[in-house]
């Protein structure tokens with residue numbers, strides 16, 4: 049029997065990269081998955097792919113920064129599968145931009161998706177999990193939530209925020225059987241990283257390669273499943289050694 053037998057997981061950013069790799073692994077471990085993404089074309093194609101593998105999957109097009117749409121994700125997930133046990137709160141954006149040229153609207157947009165959106169999804173998840181008597185949430189932060197880097201002030205500030213949001217929510221709900229942890233990836237080979245940057249980022253990584261989305265999925269499975277049953281408020285860094293430098 050799989051580690052997630054009969055569990056229902058909502059995965060934001062589920063149409064691509066780390067979210068999609070996690071959805072594949074979760075389905076192979078027996079979970080029913082709700083894929084949430086702005087990208088409808090990719091999301092519907094991926095839903096079809098998972099169903100062809102005999103997985104239970106539902107794609108929902110939604111923007112994690114819009115309160116009503118976030119509430120609707122959980123309403124539809126429960127209509128389809130009856131409950132939500134796991135939320136992989138993972139959708140995000142990232143752009144490199146000099147801070148002195150960064151428009152306030154661009155700053156706001158990054159904080160809005162990468163921090164506000166994470167809060168809105170976590171809040172809705174917690175509301176459901178309180179009714180159900182527990183659950184697990186995994187937020188995607190970044191190794192750049194721990195350390196700085198030039199040209200990514202808004203992203204790094206948001207990801208640092210996700211790490212402390214995780215700690216704070218974890219403490220608030222620890223006694224009510226809701227475990228909340230974060231994943232802090234290093235440079236991972238997904239569409240968020242421009243093709244022309246990949247080689248340089250691999251060289252900046254002590255292991256001299258990019259991580260694979262599947263390597264992140266295994267860490268998410270650990271955080272989401274009973275394998276990490278005594279962990280909460282933790283942020284697990286999986287970065288090929290980058291933050292050890």
Ligand SMILES: NC(=O)c1ccc[n+]([C@@H]2O[C@H](COP(=O)([O-])OP(=O)(O)OC[C@H]3O[C@@H](n4cnc5c(N)ncnc54)[C@H](O)[C@@H]3O)[C@@H](O)[C@H]2O)c1
Nearest residue numbers: 061064065066085086111112139140190233235236238240
């Ligand atoms: N790839 C990396 O190197 C890396 C490193 C550290 C952290 N991360 C984080 O991992 C997460 C997943 O990124 P990825 O690498 O898989 O990139 P990705 O671009 O492949 O996937 C991100 C997905 O999120 C979706 N999305 C973006 N904004 C959204 C919104 N407002 N509402 C709903 N969906 C939205 C996108 O459509 C996309 O499908 C992000 O939070 C990212 O910041 C990635």
